[in-house]
Amino acid sequence: MAEPFPRTPTFSGYNEPCRIEADVFDLEVEGELPSALEGTFYRCGPDPCFPPRLGDDINLNGDGMVMMFRFAAGHVDMRSRYVRTERFRLERAARRALYGAYRNPFTDDPRVAGKDRTTANTNVVYHAGRLLALKEDGLPHELDPDTLETRGRLDYGGKLQSLTATAHPKTDPASGAMISHGYEARGLATREISLQFISPRGELEREDLFLAPYVSMMHDWAVTARHLVFPLMPTTADAERMRRGGPHWVFEPGLDAQIGILRRDADPADLRWYRAPPCGVGHILNAFSEGDRLYVDIFVSERNQFPFIANADGSPFDRAKSTPRLTRWSFDLSRPAPRFEARTLFGEFMEMPAIDPRYQMHPYRHGFCTAVDRSRPLDVAGTLGVGWNTLVHVDVAAGRLDRYYVGEKTTCQEPCFAPRSPDAPEGEGFILAQLTRFEGHLRTEIIVLDAQRLAAGPIATIRVPFRLRAAVHGHWVPRSVLDAARA
Amino acid sequence: MAEPFPRTPTFSGYNEPCRIEADVFDLEVEGELPSALEGTFYRCGPDPCFPPRLGDDINLNGDGMVMMFRFAAGHVDMRSRYVRTERFRLERAARRALYGAYRNPFTDDPRVAGKDRTTANTNVVYHAGRLLALKEDGLPHELDPDTLETRGRLDYGGKLQSLTATAHPKTDPASGAMISHGYEARGLATREISLQFISPRGELEREDLFLAPYVSMMHDWAVTARHLVFPLMPTTADAERMRRGGPHWVFEPGLDAQIGILRRDADPADLRWYRAPPCGVGHILNAFSEGDRLYVDIFVSERNQFPFIANADGSPFDRAKSTPRLTRWSFDLSRPAPRFEARTLFGEFMEMPAIDPRYQMHPYRHGFCTAVDRSRPLDVAGTLGVGWNTLVHVDVAAGRLDRYYVGEKTTCQEPCFAPRSPDAPEGEGFILAQLTRFEGHLRTEIIVLDAQRLAAGPIATIRVPFRLRAAVHGHWVPRSVLDAARA
Structure with missing residues (x-):
């Protein structure tokens, strides 16, 4: 029998799985679509195929569903398709969830041991003729930009060493090159970060691996015309904890944040780490370099932003302290001391x-x-x-x-x-x-x-x-x- | 701009167009699906692609949407697809309705003059490896039984003379042969009825054409092991009325119903017509022959059943008189006088x-x-x-x-x-x-x-x-x- 989803908050109301792979031609429009709007709005999000293996789950653990809205001549058509990850194919064949908790392989059905866990559910990015569905715990999945059919996992012809790539690669508007990173690049809770330079034609030109001070959930990062910025927040992973059935991530209020800065043309040995009090870092609005100055506009909170991530000191989730505020980090790279300024640009949530x-x-x-x-x-x-x-x-x-x-x-x-x-x-x-x-x-x-x-x-x-x-x-x-x- | 549908009863609430071509794998099930349920439940209905050309419309004029629910091993998957009729393809290319009123080509955009008007939206029948989407005003459309992709219009290799085929062909469970008819077989409001015998292998073995006493909306009919039954009700068509912009159908309370009976192996010249007081005839539950007796279990109402069909005498639609009741018609074919008995089996609506x-x-x-x-x-x-x-x-x-x-x-x-x-x-x-x-x-x-x-x-x-x-x-x-x- 095809079991119903549990009626927990993750699976009901606003979060109820949709699961529909749909084509709808010529959506109804109130008002008038601007004629200048010619192109495609791609989106990606989690949409669980099956009720969770462990009775409940967190929202971010659903299978990647890509949606496209194609605008032309004042009309818009839509299509949605699941990304055919290995996980999707294995679970579909079994007609049930085989993978367990979010980013904890020790909770999986033994028959998927060693199999790719990524759901490719976080972002969809177009680069060099490729539409990529991305999640930071695995490789990109390439989709057909018109049909959304999954073409396969992208490892640049076997050249990429990293097992992961961020959901937030950055494309240089000047050159068309794409720069990406992957944390936990060597596997679960590994400290290696992979830095990936993709040519405007979609070839992997260079990959550098380096060790982060600790394993951090680095969901977003920043790239400027000259620099790379790796913001580590003290949301950390530990393989031993996972082996005991614990969560992938825990927020450590006693651990400093660290921000790594590297010139785009430099060797990772030149990476310089800037310390900041423990905080939660969210998405980056933009970043840019001016002479020796580097500015990063980033959403920062006092604590981690996610209710499903526990604090290591056992303190409860604090919505006020988790409020993200747009903050400008200013670095003077000419100074010998690795210090920087943080200024809240807007107090709003x-x-x-x-x-x-x-x-x-x-x-x-x-x-x-x-x-x-x-x-x-x-x-x-x-x-x-x-x-x-x-x-x-x-x-x-x-x-x-x-x-x-x-x-x-x-x-x-x-x-x-x-x-x-x-x-x-x-x-x-x-x-x-x-x-x-x-x-x-x-x-x-x-x-x-x-x-x-x-x-x-x-x-x-x-x-x-x-x-x-x-x-x-x-x-x-x-x-x-x-x-x-x-x- | 992609205009919204009007908020009239035909296009809102329960009748709001769906328009989603969907795939959903492993639908949620409450309870347990019987393991014996292995097969596919196909359905077909009207689902308009575009807002109506004339500001409003009737429910039955929507484009044919076929839905399938495939049951296996206690699971069920679904798919829905539009039938790619000529009409569907022309309107989709134009991104708007080009066809006008229900079964009245004189209300169409001139650019679709002479083009196929059928929406293939009434029934879906499987025969001889073919899945057929059917509507009585055009030819069957063949679909792939697994993908629901439209393979094309079925005219049996150009052999069929009729321009129409009923949405209710009957398959003989003994032989696997399918028997069909098409009224208005020679075109709009023509009196010809085509009788179509399809072999168990899907070939057109024989087609006979004959003239009906008048042009009637013969939506359903009956076939027994030995006889064919053509129930004409006084819901009639008139080309001149349509040319003036009037409806295809009008109910004539002054005109008798007529029921044609023919042996399956006989020539249409042997057709015998039985008269009955004016009535509305609906679907047929079943019919069978026993010796010289013929029984037809049919839903009969005093007047036509459809609120959108006007009475020729100007009287308003009468819900009570339109109530269909299961009625057994009994024919003694050995008698020289063409008379029969009608007995209400159940009084329920x-x-x-x-x-x-x-x-x-x-x-x-x-x-x-x-x-x-x-x-x-x-x-x-x-x-x-x-x-x-x-x-x-x-x-x-x-x-x-x-x-x-x-x-x-x-x-x-x-x-x-x-x-x-x-x-x-x-x-x-x-x-x-x-x-x-x-x-x-x-x-x-x-x-x-x-x-x-x-x-x-x-x-x-x-x-x-x-x-x-x-x-x-x-x-x-x-x-x-x-x-x-x-x-």
Whole structure:
């Protein structure tokens, strides 16, 4: 029998698995889609195929589902497909979950011992004609950008030594090269970090491995035109703990954060580590180098952000201390002492950032993210229990916020920026975001806003005729880029 | 822009278009699926791709969507696909509706003049290794039984003269031959009926054309081991009326019904027409011949059943007079005078019948249908505005009904019978039926009941993770039959 999912918070309401591999042609649109919006909005998120092996689970442990919304001539079509990871194929063949707890192989069914555990469920990135589904605990999976069919695991023709690659590789808008890293590169709870330089044509040009001071959940990182930034927070892994059935991650409030900085053209032996008090580090909005100065705009909290990660000292999860705030780290690399400044740019509860990708790695002004506006009703617990109810445009030059409150009983997800044209000024274009409405029946919408006028509300609202589960990250790929790769 | 559908009853609530071409692996099941249930439950219904060209429409005019539920080893997977009719392809290319009113080509966009209008949206039947999507206004469309990909329009290698084939062909359980007809066989509002004999191997063996007394909406008909029964009701078509923008069908309360009877091995010149007072005729439960006697168990109403069909005398639609009741027509074919008896078997509001297909054309005992139990809340208007709230097992031998009331705010659709095994006694097996629940968010379920114990309620309930639009008809195909065709 095909068992129902447990009705725990991870598997019910907003988080109920969707599991639908869907094609819907010509979605209904209220308002008018801008004619400049020609391209594809790709998203990726966890959507568990089977009820959990251990009775319950955490949200991030679901199978990777990739969704695409293709915009052309004022119309939009959608498709969603699971990534055919080894795990997906093994469990589908067995018609049940064989893998156990999040990132703990010691909880698996023995028949999948040694098999790939990644779900490829965190991000989807387009590079060099390849659409890559990514999760930081395994290799990228390549998908067909049109059909979303899985082509296979990407190890660059067997050249890559690392067993992992981050869900946040960075593409240099100037050269088209992609730079990636993989932590736990040699296997479970190993300290090796792999640094991966991919050419604009998609070849692995160089891989360097180095040892981190400790094994940290380095979900995001930063790349500038000249530097690499590895922010380690004291959320640490330990193989022995896992062997005893414990979790992959524990937050250690007594352990300093460490930020590794390396010139892009240097050897990892030159890595310099900067210490900071224990903190939780989240996503990076952007980072850039100016002379000997390096600036990293990053979401930082006092403690780890995730309710499912325990504190090593046994203290309970503290929502206030886990609030991420956009913080600018400033490094003067000419100084002999490895010290840096941290300044909170905005006090608001914000995260899940996006920028104009043409300004990635460079001085920039415009950022976009989700926020929790506490002056509004917080009647909905969305992704990871956070009631994201507002989309925000962050003007880091003017120190100004422009907001769009998405409405009662509604939650929003990570915004995505699509430039109005290849040569439009920075931040001129559109914000795309997925909403879930909790009225009567759960509904999904994709809203389109003028990126410079968020408060004016959506230009167009796209109705998805079923409830999509929350995705994590996504990107916009202009039609010209997809067409060029096909030619 | 991709216009939203109008919020008229045809396109909202229960009738809101679904439009999702979906694959869902291993649907959640409450209860346990019987291990004997190995095969595929196919269904077909209208699901409009685009907002109507004329501002509103009737439910039956939507594009054909075929759904399959494949049962094996206590699991069930589902898939849904549109039938790629010529109409579907033309409208999809234009990204809008080009065809106008239901079965009136004079309301179409001129660019589709002369193009196939059928939506293939009424039934899906498996015969001779072919899965056929059917609607009575066009040719069958052949689909791949596993992928539901459309293979094309079926005209038996160019041999078929008729432009139409009924959605209710009958397969002889003894020989495997399929017998079909097509009314309006020579085109719009033509009186020709085509009679089509298809061999067990799927070849057109014989086609006879004959003239009906008038052009009638002959949606269903009957075939016994020895006879063919053509029930014409006075719901008639007129090309001139359509040319003036009027409807395809009008009910003429002043015109007699006529029932044509022909031996299967005879020439249509031998057709004999029996007259009956004007009435609405619906689906046929079963029919059989015994010596010179012929029995037809058919749903008959005083007037036409469809609110969207006007009465020629201008009288309003009368729900009471449109109530279908299971009626036995008895013909003594040895008598010179063409008279017959009609006896109401059950007074209940019932329709959408199914039988054990191994007893099709033969004396039988067990039938299944949907019913409206007026002693229960009728808070839901389902298919065609009828609040089907009960599944019924009709024992025609004992004159007994066994019922399952599907619950408040729930509507059920046509049951489907799956025998427990190839040699199980008649009616021993399972009833499958699609439910839509109107609690909070609209939900679809497929329920499985013991066909001989409906009142005991479902053995298993299969949860579909989205709302399917109502289908019209469907069938069960045992795995052994599908496997044999593949081999």
